[in-house]
Amino acid sequence: MTTLLRTPAPEQKHNMKERIITKNFCCTFLAQFSIALVMYMLMTTITEYVTAFGVSAAIGGMVSGIYVFGGLFSRLGSASLMARYGWKKVAVAFLTLHFVACVFYFVSNNIAMLLLVRFIHGLGFGAGANAVMVIGMASLPKSRYGEAAGYFMLSTSLGIAVGPFAGGLIYDHFGGTGSFAAASLLSLAAAVFMLLVDTKAIEPVMQPNREMPRGEESEPEAGTLSVEDVEPAARDLPKCDPEPAARGISRFIEKDAVPVSLCILFLSVGYASLLSFYRLYAAELDMAKQFSAFFLIYALVILFSRPAAGIIQDRFGDDAVCYPCFIFQVIALILLALFPCMATVVLGAAGSALGYGTMNSTLNVIANRHVSNERRSFAVATYWACCDLGVGVSPAILGLIVSGAGFHVMYLAAAAISFIALPVYRMQSKQGFGTENS
Numbered sequence: 001m002t003t004l005l006r007t008p009a010p011e012q013k014h015n016m017k018e019r020i021i022t023k024n025f026c027c028t029f030l031a032q033f034s035i036a037l038v039m040y041m042l043m044t045t046i047t048e049y050v051t052a053f054g055v056s057a058a059i060g061g062m063v064s065g066i067y068v069f070g071g072l073f074s075r076l077g078s079a080s081l082m083a084r085y086g087w088k089k090v091a092v093a094f095l096t097l098h099f100v101a102c103v104f105y106f107v108s109n110n111i112a113m114l115l116l117v118r119f120i121h122g123l124g125f126g127a128g129a130n131a132v133m134v135i136g137m138a139s140l141p142k143s144r145y146g147e148a149a150g151y152f153m154l155s156t157s158l159g160i161a162v163g164p165f166a167g168g169l170i171y172d173h174f175g176g177t178g179s180f181a182a183a184s185l186l187s188l189a190a191a192v193f194m195l196l197v198d199t200k201a202i203e204p205v206m207q208p209n210r211e212m213p214r215g216e217e218s219e220p221e222a223g224t225l226s227v228e229d230v231e232p233a234a235r236d237l238p239k240c241d242p243e244p245a246a247r248g249i250s251r252f253i254e255k256d257a258v259p260v261s262l263c264i265l266f267l268s269v270g271y272a273s274l275l276s277f278y279r280l281y282a283a284e285l286d287m288a289k290q291f292s293a294f295f296l297i298y299a300l301v302i303l304f305s306r307p308a309a310g311i312i313q314d315r316f317g318d319d320a321v322c323y324p325c326f327i328f329q330v331i332a333l334i335l336l337a338l339f340p341c342m343a344t345v346v347l348g349a350a351g352s353a354l355g356y357g358t359m360n361s362t363l364n365v366i367a368n369r370h371v372s373n374e375r376r377s378f379a380v381a382t383y384w385a386c387c388d389l390g391v392g393v394s395p396a397i398l399g400l401i402v403s404g405a406g407f408h409v410m411y412l413a414a415a416a417i418s419f420i421a422l423p424v425y426r427m428q429s430k431q432g433f434g435t436e437n438s
Contacts, residue, residue: 020141020148024202027193028136029155031095034190035129036159038102038183041167043067046118049176055111063114068392070122071129075385078127080251082134082377088199091131095191098124102187105180124187126388132194134380137368138202146365150310153361157306161299204373253385254378257367259428261386263421264363267326268390269398270333270418271356273411274348276395281340281407290342294349301353309358313365321362326422329355330415337411355418360387 047060074094082090101121108114140148170178274294282291309321332351335344364383371379394417401410 020144020151022139024135024139024197024199025148025152027197028132028139029152031091031132031190031193032129032136032152032155033159034186034193035095035098035125035132036156037163037166038098038186038190039067039125040160040163041170041179041186042183044164044167045171045176045179048171049179050111050114053111059111063111063118065392065395066115067118067122067125068388070119071126072122072385072388072392074123074126075130075381075388076253078130079253079378079381081127082131083204083374086199087131087135087138087203087377088194088197091128091135091194091197092191094124094126094128094131095187095194096124098128099184099187099191100124102180102184105183106177128190130377130380130384132190133384134377135194135197135199135202137364137380138373138376144314145369146313146362147307147310149365149368150306150308150313150361153306153364154303156360157299157302157357161295161302164295202373253382254367254371254375257371257379257382259424260363260366261383263425263428264360264383265386265390266421266424267329267356267359267418268387269394270329270414271352272391272394273333273398273414274336274352275391277398277402277407277410280402281336281411284407285340287340287342287345290345294345297346297349298353298357301350302357305354305358306361309362310365313362318362318366322359322425323422325355325359325362326419326425328352329359330419333411333415333418337408337415359421 043064047064050060050063078090078094098121101117101124104117104120105114108117136152137149140152166182167179170182174181278291278294279288282288309325313321328351332348332355335351336348367379367383368376398410398414401413
């Protein structure tokens with residue numbers, strides 16, 4: 001194998017370090033926003049759509065949840081695929097699968113077919129979203145990485161905020177057909193946006209040697225440089241190991257990203273407790289009107305907190321953001337569990353936005369900051385697989401607590417599990433896994 005490097009002009013390289021809003025940023029932002037919209041539009045309505053077939057709510061939950069498991073499975077395998085076939089190719093291929101699955105909703109007229117389509121849809125979502133995230137994070141300027149990541153991660157936040165509202169509105173007026181049409185258009189848009197992305201300057205490039213007769217040396221093609229010919233100053237450009245996916249567990253995950261990924265796993269349990277049960281909790285308390293504003297407040301806080309947290313992270317280090325935000329999440333859940341009222345709904349939504357909402361971006365920066373481009377896809381897969389695992393699996397466990405002890409105990413349990421993220425973060429921070437603290 002001969003590794004080939006493209007050398008950008010010095011002025012181009014300087015501009016890439018400083019600018020945040022670029023063509024790649026806009027395309028990946030819009031693709032990620034479209035993917036998040038599709039996910040949350042359908043997750044809020046698919047159970048209602050399925051129960052119209054006359055099946056139980058448990059079956060409806062299974063149809064909804066199998067999407068997350070398909071995404072988890074796909075995420076874990078996506079890193080090796082990206083290392084082998086390239087970031088952009090994997091993004092376009094799986095987002096195309098994502099679009100095709102949306103189209104097949106129209107002809108899925110039984111539960112077995114819906115389960116299959118939802119699982120395939122999850123496969124397209126997992127690897128496709130991973131590839132978009134890898135390309136987006138690799139395109140951000142290193143000198144303003146935390147700030148830029150804060151802006152970029154708004155794509156997911158806006159999807160979480162707008163998706164449930166838009167999904168319910170479309171379903172109420174146009175039914176399942178309208179929901180599937182909107183999902184199909186958005187998924188097609190995501191694939192088109194990724195076709196417009198240019199990954200030449202950031203994606204590791206690998207080209208195999210052609211077989212040469214014995215005694216003759218292989219020469220690189222015109223316009224390219226081999227590693228041996230590159231000046232020392234240029235050796236920090238993207239390079240590709242002939243076997244980028246290491247053996248063993250490293251073929252699927254990035255070991256150095258595991259500690260910070262465990263932090264988001266524990267925090268996501270707290271978020272899942274709100275996403276999955278806040279409407280039922282509100283109904284039990286007869287506070288549906290008060291809780292209706294929960295995710296609107298959540299979205300408004302995130303619009304300001306994520307960019308601000310990124311600037312603070314760049315200037316003062318990770319600890320300045322992480323420790324307060326861990327505490328905000330725990331306090332928010334405790335307030336909602338013990339003192340439910342309009343004031344605690346507002347404080348709980350704001351605390352959750354500052355907690356899980358802000359930390360999702362901050363911890364993602366830590367997982368990506370120092371990883372090489374060859375291992376970036378593995379770090380992203382590790383991080384988001386843990387996030388999906390927490391959001392996808394914890395509702396079943398938390399639901400058992402609700403059945404046995406009620407919502408108040410469940411939210412206290414979610415607060416306790418969220419708190420575990422703090423000592424885990426402290427341990428990984430001490431060991432220096434990607435953190436920067438002033």
